[in-house]
Amino acid sequence: MSGQSLLVPGELSPTRSVPGNIRRPEYVGKPAPTPYDGPEVQTPETIEAMRTAGRIAARAMAEAAKHIAPGVTTDELDRVAHEFMCDHGAYPSTLGYRGFPKSLCTSVNEVICHGIPDSTVLRDGDIVNLDVTAYIGGVHGDNNATYLVGDVDEESRLLVERTREALNRAIKAVRPGRQINVIGRVIESYAKRFGYGVVRDFTGHGINSSFHSGLIVPHYDSPHATTVMQPGMTFTIEPMLTLGTHDYDMWDDGWTVVTKDRRRTAQFEHTLVVTETGADILTLP
Numbered sequence: 001m002s003g004q005s006l007l008v009p010g011e012l013s014p015t016r017s018v019p020g021n022i023r024r025p026e027y028v029g030k031p032a033p034t035p036y037d038g039p040e041v042q043t044p045e046t047i048e049a050m051r052t053a054g055r056i057a058a059r060a061m062a063e064a065a066k067h068i069a070p071g072v073t074t075d076e077l078d079r080v081a082h083e084f085m086c087d088h089g090a091y092p093s094t095l096g097y098r099g100f101p102k103s104l105c106t107s108v109n110e111v112i113c114h115g116i117p118d119s120t121v122l123r124d125g126d127i128v129n130l131d132v133t134a135y136i137g138g139v140h141g142d143n144n145a146t147y148l149v150g151d152v153d154e155e156s157r158l159l160v161e162r163t164r165e166a167l168n169r170a171i172k173a174v175r176p177g178r179q180i181n182v183i184g185r186v187i188e189s190y191a192k193r194f195g196y197g198v199v200r201d202f203t204g205h206g207i208n209s210s211f212h213s214g215l216i217v218p219h220y221d222s223p224h225a226t227t228v229m230q231p232g233m234t235f236t237i238e239p240m241l242t243l244g245t246h247d248y249d250m251w252d253d254g255w256t257v258v259t260k261d262r263r264r265t266a267q268f269e270h271t272l273v274v275t276e277t278g279a280d281i282l283t284l285p
Contacts, residue, residue, distance in 0.1 A: 010118035028096040036210035041232035054141030054283035057134035060084040070124040074106035078117035093133035105131035124150035143283035144269040163266040174279035181225035199240035238269030
């Protein structure tokens with residue numbers, strides 16, 4: 001893999017403003033969201049609202065991804081996604097969520113998830129994950145993808161390609177009547193073919209009017225993930241695969257999660273709804 005130096009925290013830019021006419025999630029300005037006590041199965045109206053939110057999130061991520069190149073800062077990617085969501089009447093869900101200071105997560109190289117956009121400059125050969133969630137119509141749509149920066153080594157490129165495939169296989173495994181753990185079983189069995197680590201402590205989650213409803217979707221075969229999928233359930237699948245260990249460290253910022261061995265990691269995510277016959281992806285552009 002690339003012999004580039006490890007990441008260090010950069011400088012944060014001032015908090016970006018959101019127009020006052022855009023509806024905020026209830027947790028903005030609070031230390032934590034109000035715990036969700038509603039159903040995991042959503043009404044058709046909620047699902048269609050989530051499709052709108054998911055489409056905006058997917059398009060915001062794609063717009064930010066157009067700017068990925070050596071020499072660009074992760075803060076610039078945040079600016080692009082922030083402005084896109086605001087221009088389309090959506091609130092960037094991460095902004096102010098449990099104090100998170102930015103409008104998307106940018107996780108570079110050894111960062112598993114929750115990287116904070118800052119003055120970090122992308123380098124030729126990096127990989128970077130963009131995780132974008134939009135809130136509009138009272139619901140959230142959440143997606144992420146890992147992108148190549150310039151000329152990337154083969155080991156990293158394959159990791160990215162196979163992590164995307166792990167997500168696709170997991171989505172195909174969704175069926176009403178099956179337990180949630182089938183998702184992690186499919187991901188883990190595929191990742192093991194290549195010797196990849198599968199991150200265990202950060203998972204997919206239920207999502208609806210709540211950013212994280214309390215439903216947990218592990219990416220490994222967990223004996224505890226026995227919830228039975230039902231039509232109308234909405235949740236994310238977001239496998240995080242690593243070139244080495246699945247163990248991690250967290251930076252002092254309380255957000256940035258890096259692999260303990262500092263080897264590279266990739267992630268992909270969609271929000272979906274369980275249908276009568278499988279899954280319908282809600283985060284398509």
